[in-house]
Amino acid sequence: MQVSDENTNRSGSRPLRAILDGFQLRAASFIVTIYGDVVEPRGGALWIGNLIEVCAAVGITETLVRTAVSRLVAGGRLAGERQGRRSFYRLTDFARTEFAAAARVLFGPPEATAWHFVELMGPSTDERMQMLERSGHARLGARLAVGVRPFPPEIMPAVVFRAEVAEGAERLGDFAAHCWDLAPHAEAYGGFLQRFAPLAELVEAGGLLAPADCLTARLLLVHQFRLEALRDPRLPPEVLPLDWPGEDARRLFARLYCSLSPEADLHVAQSFVTAAGPFPRASEATERRLATLGGK
Numbered sequence: 001m002q003v004s005d006e007n008t009n010r011s012g013s014r015p016l017r018a019i020l021d022g023f024q025l026r027a028a029s030f031i032v033t034i035y036g037d038v039v040e041p042r043g044g045a046l047w048i049g050n051l052i053e054v055c056a057a058v059g060i061t062e063t064l065v066r067t068a069v070s071r072l073v074a075g076g077r078l079a080g081e082r083q084g085r086r087s088f089y090r091l092t093d094f095a096r097t098e099f100a101a102a103a104r105v106l107f108g109p110p111e112a113t114a115w116h117f118v119e120l121m122g123p124s125t126d127e128r129m130q131m132l133e134r135s136g137h138a139r140l141g142a143r144l145a146v147g148v149r150p151f152p153p154e155i156m157p158a159v160v161f162r163a164e165v166a167e168g169a170e171r172l173g174d175f176a177a178h179c180w181d182l183a184p185h186a187e188a189y190g191g192f193l194q195r196f197a198p199l200a201e202l203v204e205a206g207g208l209l210a211p212a213d214c215l216t217a218r219l220l221l222v223h224q225f226r227l228e229a230l231r232d233p234r235l236p237p238e239v240l241p242l243d244w245p246g247e248d249a250r251r252l253f254a255r256l257y258c259s260l261s262p263e264a265d266l267h268v269a270q271s272f273v274t275a276a277g278p279f280p281r282a283s284e285a286t287e288r289r290l291a292t293l294g295g296k
Helices: 014-020 027-039 048-057 062-074 093-107 125-134 169-179 183-204 211-229 246-271 284-294
Strands: 078-083 086-091 116-120 144-147 158-162
Touching: 014 183, 014 211, 027 048, 027 062, 027 086, 027 093, 027 211, 048 062, 048 086, 048 211, 062 078, 062 086, 086 093, 093 211, 093 284, 116 125, 125 144, 183 211, 183 246, 211 246, 246 284
Parallel strands: none
Antiparallel strands: 078 086, 116 144, 116 158
């Protein structure tokens, strides 16, 4: 497992060791995944002891967890509260908005696509162009970008031109290939399939994992898929290469997430603690996620 200086103990589960082999993890990023997968759909403030326990299973030390939590608090994404000797952390309103947008990409129904060009106006165009690129847009010039997905409101002031393909629709794939370098995305999705397909086969064949290992596996699944899905320009299927692995990766993500969830959520209910008591095994939001993924 290559986690810089962040690895100490590994999970004793052989399937998890296979997933963790070569997995790059950073404490703050993995904690974001924990909040997005477990806390955001249930609400409440999570006990830091649960963060330390879950992170230990993937080799992240307590010291690094506490340092990462402090940085997330300083960055305005977590807010702390104490109850006796215990420390709990909840998402800030800003972070909840950010997490909800990411959840729509991971767990929501397929997004609508609409081609558009964005011409940035005013100062600070470099910073705002980087925001556009992180949201999946392709830079065409110092101020001009093209995309098909929603863009962050922080890029304003800008002029947005909605686009329709009047002629040359058969060349739209060539246009997309010219604007976006899809090779890194295809490679990332291919790596995701290679890493998680054996686990999906094991689980679907009736292989047994402990509830805690199911949660760890689901968090690793969400973590890697999130990192790629949020970077992916998410172009419409008609302009993607014929061997595009993105849809296979999404189907695998949905299948395995649903397969791991019964035992993973059992562990959450048995072990995770909020400031008000135990976490619920399920919520309306978690049920909605499973229903949507199960329909894909």
